[in-house]
Amino acid sequence: MANKLISEMRLPKSIANIFAARNITTAKDALSLTELELMKLLDVELSEVRSALALMSEIVCPPYQTALLLMEQRAATEHLGGHLPTRLKGLDAALCGGVPFGVVTELVGPPGTGKTQFCLKLSLLAALPAHYGGLDGGVIYIDVESTFSSRRMIEMGASSFPEIFHSKGMAQEMAGRILVLQPTSLSEFTESLEKIKVSLLQNQVKLLVIDSMEALVPGGHEQRAPGQHPLSWHISLITSLAEFSRIPIVVTNQVRPQSHDESCLYPFQVQKMDRILKDRTRYYSHIVAVLGFHWAHAVTIRLVLEAKSGQRFMNVEKSPTSPPLAFSFTINPSGISLLTDDGTEMVVPETCNLSSR
């Protein structure tokens, strides 16, 4: 839309010629300048510039939809109104049906809490045929840290869906729908993303899993000068891939303990810093997700996994449809199961504090 040619827009001849003469050929060129700049560049009256821009804007602007239409369309064409059920009743209820299509869901937690297990289970669920609650499609699993275990996945499948997995050839077919990529560098990851774009357009992939995102960042955990984050292009691409192909994208991330001098405050809080720091030791838990604010804004749902005093918890940390809820879970042969379907609501002080790097 942004690259629409001005010549194809059927503006009045006179103004169209003037745009062409000044080498402004696409809508993007014209709309990137202010009205006064255009007026000076094209040497025409402000009113003419305004009417040309109004016409151009109307053409470039994407059509609107009412929220009702959006909902009805999704209910009609997508599985469960656009969700991949996780088969964890409490979690699915909190997420209005399951992992949503079209947005990025993040799994955060220290190593060993069960993120990869969850990803394996989700991949399996997406590959399953529709009458078993699956998406009946391909899955692309980007395994950065080589933690993917096909044996574990088949074990999960055989344990949760014995009737499918024990019938001949089904295990092979299900496993065959899951494509595992193991990029060893950021540039390989970039290439893979480009190729994924193509297969998504062909509509065969129903789930993308990236395990884990922060392992891709070169330089690891060193303090980086703020500026263009090395993954910002990838973040934008991933979110747009999710949206346009209407698939769920699940990404895992590690955490590291937070040190106090790295916490970020607003200017009006700086004066009260001492009091806040004291409060923080009391209130905020000491885990922090990496990748900074750009990523944090791009993610729609954040599930935080943690292990406290021998018990594992999955906290719905950021979700547009659910208050912060904590579910305790265990890992068993069939994957993950919740100990109880009612999550406990978390009080605000227990939620994680995000700090940028």
Add this chain to the structure above:
Amino acid sequence: MEVSKLPISATQRGKLISAGYTSLSSICSASSSDISRGTQTAWDMLQEEQESLARITTSCADLDNILGGGIGCREVTEIGGVPGIGKTQLGIQLAVNVQIPVEFGGLGGKAIYIDTEGSFMVERALQIAEACVEDMLEYNRFLRNDCQVKTQPKDILENIFYFRICSYTEQSAVINYLDKFVSEHKDVKVVIIDSIAFHFRHGFVDLALRTRVLSGIALKLMNLAKKFSLAVVLLNQVTTKYTEGSFQLCLALAMNVMHTLTSHLIFDQHQLHIQLLAEGSGIPHQEVKGSK
């Protein structure tokens, strides 16, 4: 004598010429009110201000109290905060609350929701719409009113006009197009942009140009708010800025320096900070402990 030869500043000359006054005699024969077309008397402004008492409730009593009843029409309000704090939630809430009928104390208007990040969740909008209808029924029962609650959650969803914007070009285009759109849909009373900074943070090589384009956008939104008596709500992201020896949080792109914002709310985990930038409101910061 030609206006172009008058010893006045170039901007003023330009304005006179574009208004059609090309010679000195034409200026002399016009009255001052003709030439100052586009300005208003103080009395007219007072009348307008009283009209703009219409406010959209945020469904949070504490927040409404601080804001003087809710988000005001004829104003541009910026709301910022860290990810996950509830900005989109508030945006969706406002898109529903603007539709509360006049009999129930609302504006009975429609909403435009401009989504730049894809964070609008239809399921959530349905939940909020259902809660709103329930509240209205409750209010009816409580007051034993005769006014019927005719609205259904689906009707509420039908009155939210949703634009999905994928680049800063489309963002500039939709803001230009809003003038025509709102003229055709006069009952739109709120325009929510979620979020204003997103597309401008990456991909703009010329930062000075970016500032100029954003100022242009901010001004257009202000004019839109005033022309159609509607509320414009800008949701914004946070980023970090290096000031006074440490990294501090600030709202992305510093829209408040565009001088067109009326109020500026920052959501923090424990507190809500409001910086009222309107002329005449003296309080620099107010802190409210609100619950999410």
